Amino acid sequence: MNLDLENILLSKTVNPILRRIVQRIDRYCPEDGSLLINSLRIFLGEDLELCDRCRRLCEGLAIPFYELGSRALHVDKDFMRKRFIEDRYGEAWFKGFALMMRGIGKYGIRIPFTPAGPFEVVWNFTYKCNLRCKHCYEDAGRRRPELSTEEAKKVIDVFSEIAYVGLPALSFSGGEPLVREDFFEVASYAKGKIPYISIASNGTLITKEVAAKLKRCGVEYVHRRSLG
Structure with a gap:
């Protein structure tokens, strides 16, 4: 059929x-x-x-x-x-x-099924990156406008009200999210509104201290993109 x-x-x-x-x-x-x-x-x-x-x-x-x-x-x-x-x-x-x-x-029930909103958003939080990988889809070498900290928080406010329910999961991506100095502030803010927070990172900036900060601000999972 x-x-x-x-x-x-x-x-x-x-x-x-x-x-x-x-x-x-x-x-x-x-x-x-x-x-x-x-x-x-x-x-x-x-x-x-x-x-x-x-x-x-x-x-x-x-x-x-x-x-x-x-x-x-x-x-x-x-x-x-x-x-x-x-x-x-x-x-x-x-x-x-x-x-x-x-x-x-x-x-109604459709094939494929259509929910009222996304279960997860992968958010390109920044264009910036500390690497210049040839295979990457993002052109990190070109300077482009970035959201301010307050503008980023307003985006999270929108995510938290999706379909009058709110977003279940948010993944910070980029660029390299950890390049932004306000990452931990924005991630902590997101955790207060969205249950599951993760990050896609190249891993080069993650020291023991950074890993501890990621845990404290509520990041549940780190996907190291260079390893797939």
Whole structure:
């Protein structure tokens, strides 16, 4: 079956029902925040206090919907609990789930699937680099305008509000991000708004002291590009 036919069948059968259900529970409460995320937390065993309206939608629609979906898709609830609740990257999982659900509410189930926003952004934080590698796609030898520290923080503010959910993961790239003197300030700011922070680096500037600073400011992973 070709993809166009599959998408047509989905749009005429499953999608209208799924979209209506997700749209009902996709609400942002001034008191409680995202009902999509809060209802999943309760489904996975967290004890949350919700306002009356959110509680009714959660108990009457969201939880039964998740129960039905988990049985139909043979989802291991204990596995989900470990990933979302117990895992150190749980907040990234929650944001990814909300982006997926909002994508279903907006577009239905498509092939390929379309979430409401990206799960990760690889951000060319700077054009500058301390190397001039022949194979590199970035022309680091040419001077070009750079964002100021405050402008970079405003970009992160935008990332943190993507699709009214926020970005699950951000990777600093470039250029060589560590060339910028404000990298650690901006990375620390990003960690306060985005659950998972990583960096793509050539590794030449990473000393023991720099590695310790990367850990302190919340960088979870360093991809050394020269090693692939």
